[in-house]
Amino acid sequence: MPRAGLPEQQDAPTEQVVAGLSRNSVAITASFDGSDILIYGAIKRETPIPPGPPLEVVVTLEAPTQALTVWQKERKLGIWLNAESVEVGAAPGFYAVATSGPLDQILSPEWDSRYRISLPLALRAFGGGLNVEDAVPYTEALIRIREANGLYRLDEGSVKLVDQTLFRADIRLPANLIEGDYKTRIFLLRDGEVVDVYRAPIEVRKVGLERWLYRLAFDQPxxxxxxxxxxxxxxxxxxxxxxxRLRRA
Known part of the structure; x- marks a missing residue:
């Protein structure tokens, strides 16, 4: 599985992730109502567990990103209309974060900015110039809407970590998934800093009748x-x- 290098670290980290997934592909059928992904692993060390703050683990699962426009509604003459808007250059269709502890306590803002781990930073860029004074309320509204639909999720404390060596995380995938290559990232943290990163892909595809109708809509509209x-x-x-017939009966 691919491993990410740390920006400030040339040598191999003293603690490394050895991980696996219960499945590396998800098939979306006509009766698909969601799926569970089990992410498990261990921490490989050549030396004893370092002293100081305990090890923490953060797992993220991210769908392919898409550009979209977030609109603000205004009521004019009794009708709700689109008013100002913000174009988000890249927003994941699904994004889940599972942690072994409170995210704001185990991850420093500096390292969060480098790896874009938290939900607000998962929205990577704004497309074009901003037409509003403050874009933050628009991104916050997008996160709230997708959280309500089960597409964005922060599950703090859901990663089970045993003796700073073994860990597991269960992530629920909703029924309204989009197709694409999903990215799993596993972060090891100590004292708020990332000490190792592990990446693994998950393929999500429509199959059967769902796949045929999906391709037909694009290939022969x-x-x-x-x-x-x-x-x-x-x-x-x-x-x-x-x-x-009912009326005649």
Whole structure:
């Protein structure tokens, strides 16, 4: 599995992650209602456990990023309309953070900025110039909306760490996942600093009928539209026929 180098560290770290995932792929079917990923591992050392603050572990799971626009609604003449907006250059479709302790206590802001671990820093860039004085309320609103939909999650204390050597984290994937190559990162921390990073990919793909309809919509949009229209007409006719039978009964 790929391992990330630390920006200020040329030699191999004295503590390293040795980890695995319960599965490295997720199949989205018509009946898909979510999935659980178990991330487990151990800390490899050539020397005894260092003295001082205990070891902490942070696990992140990130979906592919997409550009999007966050709008502010304003009520004009009794109607809610889009007003000012902020373009976010890269926002993950799903982002989960699991930690062995309170994130703001085990991770320093400096190292958070380097690796963009916390939820606000997962939104990587703004697209184009800002048309508002302060973009923070817009990104906070985006995080709140996606947290409510189960797409952004911070699970503090959910990583089980035994004797600063063995760890495990259970991350729940929601039903409304998007396709793509997801990124898992495992961080070892001491005294707020990252001492090692481990990365592993997870492939999320639609399969079966879901996959066929998904590809049809992109590869042959005209045929997909005609099929959708035919299904809508058939459903409407069927509902009308059933209603007429009920009235006659």
């Amino acid at each position: 005209l045929l997909y539209g005609l099929m959708s229209l035919a299904v809508a007409v058939a459903a409407g006719w069927g509902a009308s026929a059933a209603f007429r």
